[in-house]
Amino acid sequence: MNAPIRFTAVHQNLTFSRRMMVVGAAQVAVGGALVGRLGWLAVRENAKYNLLSESNRVQLIIVPPRRGWIVDRGGKPIAINRSNFRVDLIPDQVKDVPGTIAKLTGLLALTPDEVDRINRDIDAAVGFQPVQVAENVPYERYAAVTVRLPELPGVQPMRGFSRFYPTGPAVAHLIGYVGTPSAVDYKKTKDPLFLTPGFKIGKQGLEKVLEPYMRGKPGGQRIEVTASGKLVKELDPKPDQSGSTVALTIDAGLQEYAARRMGDNSGALVAMDLASGDILAFVSMPAFDPNSFSSGIGRTEWKMLSEDDHKPLINKVAQGLYPSGSTIKPAMALGFLKQGVDPSARVFCPGGMRIGNRFFSCDDRHGSMDMHSAIARSCNTYFWTMGLRTDPELTTEMVNYLGYGQQFEQLPINQRFGTMPSPKWLEQKYKRKWQGFDSANTSIGQGYVLINPLQLAVMPARLGSGMLLQPRLLMGAPKHPVAQVAVDAEHLKIVREAMGAVVNGGGTAAAAKLPLDGVQMAGKTGTAQVYKLTQRKVANANWALRDHALFVAFAPVEKPRYAIGCIIEHGGFGASSAAPIVRDTMTYLFDQQKAWATLGPLEQSWGGSLAERTARQSAAFKAAAQSAVQAKAAAAEAAAKPASA
């Protein structure tokens, strides 16, 4: 453009019409963009916004789904749902909140704590989400509320469901319990179901692990509501979808029997079926009552349970670790045989032996021992000697191969799986060389050896069946083909016969002989040192210092079908407390009547059946809780007095 041209009206008109084109084009462009945006929202994103508009419009008054059952291998119920009565409140429909709560307090005998909680829930509630007033309401009180409903708008008496465990403590550690979801649970999922009164989730054990299968899908009344939560109309209800039933390999009868047979003892027992590896019993006693946990456990009860020295809150089967004691010996012997030890080779036991500069004393002066008699009579000197003659790495490998120190990953259970020490492991963990006394300790299941009761059943199961069985707890779990135990069949026979002799051939557990014709049990006792060996007799007076008693077994000797592992904490000598429990439990598997007949008188001597004792304990808890509340109130009063004076 040439420099200063005079800008005239002609130029102005030209510019105007040119720029009008631009403005017009811009307007059309914006209009086009708007139509495009409209199309994007209404066509392309239509499905998404339809969904959002529906979820705005339709609200669900959630009805929690019925939880799936847990049944045993025969379909017998282990965890079921019992219908109960509950009272909820819909804050939006309540006309006079304080008045209604005052009336309900009288009708339902609510405590001040509960009233406090209800008031807090009402303040936090939105729209049509109900607030729980009380659950597990006795029928009379429920009926009292029902007849007064006309004066209580917004109060909603309902039939709900509560979890029920027919055998109570017998399954507590295996099954766990359910409870109201915590605030943390809700924050994780943001699922409104978690805020619904009456909804429970698995808090422990299989209830927790199998939660996704057992929860089901909630149903409920669908309603159309305005933005401010006002009800417009009721739409058709949506049925709930109850959770799936889970079948366990457990034999509920056996589980209950073994739990009751343990009596006052603190211990664990696991029974396995050798045909399949199925876990038939999974017992950890004493236990809590999962029924009382499902309605929320009191602080006093919790405190009393956690302070109990028998540790009723700990799942001993999966979480308890113990020295194996002499139960390790059959596996050790198999390891020796594989390394070429002659089973007829003899070792003289003078009641102990010197290793290095320490004297290790045996339980007895056994005299001349071969492998068979050494297992039958549990001679330590024989195992020390052979342990020193063989390669500890290879021997340990065999014991580990048979189950000790193994984790069974296919089980839906968290396990502490313990330790099977070997020279390599020691080098890695403690940076020191394996010594003779390490071989000696390991060969009698002491020292670093730590096992859980689950392994205590797997080891005899593998010895008995000659197969590398994997324990199975869920009936639906896939069965994997199992390999044979990679040892000479002849070697296996030697060990099995020796284990038979433990019970039937004048061995350490003669008292464990089955009271059955034609069925003989093979076993091995174990005594795990808790306190120094030399002071054992002194310690006997004190329960907490006594040795743990262990017993592993399979039966029948000739054609093994079942295996059991059992530990009784501080039970003393292995044969004295663990073996009889295993004997009776094994008897149950072959002849239930005989087994129950044995249990009857025993329970009398313990002060009633498990159910009776549980009821008594729960009453004691309640009384303790009551006195704790009173003491607290008295203390508060006492504290208030000087202030007012």
Place this chain on the structure above:
Amino acid sequence: MILSSIIPQPLARLPWKLLFLMVAIGSFGLVNLYSAAGGSIQPWALKQGLAIVLFLGMAVALSSVREERIKPLVMPIYGAIVIALVLTDAMGIVGKGAQRWLDLGIIRLQPSEFMKPCIALMLARFYELLPAGDIRSFRAIWPAAALIGVPALLIIAQPDLGTGLMVVFAGVTVMFLAGLPLRWFLLPGAAIAAAIIPIYEFLLHGYQKKRIDIFLDPESDPMGAGYHITQSKIAIGSGGIFGKGFMQGSQSHLQYLPEGHTDFAFATLTEEWGMIGGTAIIIAYLFVLRWAMKVAANAPTRFGQLSCAGLAAVLFSYFAINLLMVMGLAPVVGIPLPLISYGGSAVMTVMICLGLLMSFERQQRSRSGSTLS
């Protein structure tokens, strides 16, 4: 133009196509307000209908006023409105709850409403008076900038950001069409772009900032201020192509859509009438704009050209700002969609604009008509 011997001359001279469009849009709006009230002409449809009739009559009356009669009034009216704005601001500050508007029975008017058409006329007048040669000098800019800036700042201080922006938009459009060198638009444009952060930080009120924050991320505040945009998009999106049907919109009927009868009336309408209904409104508005732009293009005088284009810009800004906002493309600034949203002020402003445009158009026609005959 309907040329028939039966219809009297003054009526035949009215731009019937435009009036038909306006009545069609207004009727659709009334039907929508009837639905938004849950199937009742109260409280919105009836009042809105009366306002439309009243102001349409006013527009027709205004269309018979000639350009020569309007021109001398522009400056005094502009001055009066600025004074009214000053008074409004001052009284607002002093009395806080002081009355900021004129109550006309059907509608309450703020002086800022009148500024929208007035700014177009005022700037047209200024550029008409400015010698053609001065258009590239600074003299062409600063008075115009002041003419826009003073009322705009007074309005934004009320605070009413939406109306302030409309005044600026209309004024700047006139400046652009008057032929100012392009650099005067590009440089400030760049400067504003650079100043966005400081403006955001220091000039905007807390709630205005929040609106922008939420516009940029509506999900950040789904229950608060982002709720408007979210619910509006849900209403429009869930309508689909054919809509949920008359009186069937759940978003508006269950009150999930706030302001479903005022600023967000377009969302209510689209939910029930679908993309078809929404597109019909957009196209109808584009036709109105095309008519206004044609009037501007055909205006014989510089004042006419610039006034008409400025009035068209006012119409356009209502339409564009509201729809961009309702569809989630712009922050919520509180601009209604005239004739669709409930509210007489917007109807009045739009009718003033159209009345003036009709007046200019009538003069073009009579002039060309006279040359033809």
